[in-house]
Amino acid sequence: MLNRVPEVNERVILTSKEFGCTTGNPVWGSIIGCPGTIYGVEGNNISAIIRVEWDNGSVNSYRYKHLDFYSTLSEDNPNIAFLRSKNK
16 A cells, blocks of 8 residues: 555556456556556545556556555565566
8 A cells, every 4th residue: 555645657556456457457466467657646645546557558546545656566576577577
C-alpha cells in the first residue's frame, strides 16, 4: 500500500487482487503483471483517486490500498528478474 500521496509520473505496481487480474488490472506477480505510471491524482488523502497508465497500454483508477511504489521493490525480487528477461 502507498505510504504517502503519490505524484504524477511516479511508477507504481498493482498489489490488490480485488478487481481480478486482467490487462486492465495487471496484478504484480502474475504473468501479465507490469508496472505503470501515475498520470493523475484527485485528492490529497487516503481517499484520493489515483489514475495509472500501465506499461501494457491499459489505464485504470485505484485507491491507496491497491498500489505500491515500484521503487520499493528490491533487486532480488523475482518479478524484477522476469521483467528484465522480457525486455531483452
